[in-house]
Amino acid sequence: MSEPYKNVFKEGAISSDFIANSIAKHQSKTDIGAHNIFLGQVRADKVDGKAVCAIEYSAYEEMANKKFHDIREATFDKFNLTCMHIYHSLGEVKTGEICLFVFVSSPRRKEVFKALEYVVEAIKADAPVFGKEIFEDASHQWKVNS
Amino acid sequence: MSEPYKNVFKEGAISSDFIANSIAKHQSKTDIGAHNIFLGQVRADKVDGKAVCAIEYSAYEEMANKKFHDIREATFDKFNLTCMHIYHSLGEVKTGEICLFVFVSSPRRKEVFKALEYVVEAIKADAPVFGKEIFEDASHQWKVNS
């Protein structure tokens, strides 16, 4: 049926060690001159006096992985990139933890700025990922991207 | 005489562990929703068939630290940022290693994209930092930003 697209989802928060390891792996790619990294971090937003303490992410995974694949292809078409990596959390991510890690690399810096913003905006708009904001008192509300 | 500006320079390459540690430190800042990181990596450019194997950075350090301070101030004035960190290498940085680390954070993603590009372009234009590209045969040429 559907093609086996790369899985961008990771269970739980994305650790700083994982990010470091991803950066270190690029040392052998000596045609790269510029990396640009976006990290989404869960905010302790206040709603009616209650603070968010975590977001629980779910996704229509098959469609999301296909969308992430499409976004990758479109971005490589538009910009001169050497490589690109996208990781998104599923399940609970606490406030202060990382839920999205987008990493683009190019010989030249001008490309990475444009490419990274393009990828992040496309993810926000097109990826069927859903977030339940959990409050301190265990009540919740559904997050909507703005 | 001159004010004691924060020193942005680090001897040698900037390690991925250093970057990870810097990211991890921001987990307690729960008003942050978006981080954007720029990393400059030394490219193995070829000139007349010889490949660059390292860049040796030097700087007019007092003036550069003042400029980095001015860039910080101007960036905080222009954009809604929670925090900003800049680190630049001095001395030898081999190809594939990181020589510049700029890290901006904000409640909102729109701000970090604009702010990061602004900071990086300002550093390239205004910071008196000099780079000697060392080739495999130990010859060298002086790098000029484009």
Added chain:
Amino acid sequence: MQIDIKYFGMLAEITGCDSEKVESEIQTVADLQKVLLDKYPDFKNKDFRIAQNQELVALETKLTGQEIAVLPPFAGG
């Protein structure tokens, strides 16, 4: 025609299930939307979109009976 429908996020909270099979003679996405609003009155206050074969589809699109999903607003990142 039997339609296999997946629900996500706040919509799965309303339906009380992640997916269900619906036996129906409906032809288009608009027909399906009507069926859903009848079955789940709380959908009326929600903003939702329908995907067929993992692509968002317009109301006039014909249903092919393949993978259908009802999606609340996206909140990735």
Added chain:
Amino acid sequence: MQIDIKYFGMLAEITGCDSEKVESEIQTVADLQKVLLDKYPDFKNKDFRIAQNQELVALETKLTGQEIAVLPPFAGG
């Protein structure tokens, strides 16, 4: 007036020193530029700018005898 001049990068390579003191009656940055070009003919082919008290200054700026630096093109990042 005694002027303390710092050299950087490819310019320090030409002068063979990182800094030197120059005894001179020169008044402006333009005068200093002339002195440098006389002393170091290889500067003619180089693109350089002059900073006084850690700020880039224009040719018509008066020298105050404080910290002067001769800077080749920047290559940070």
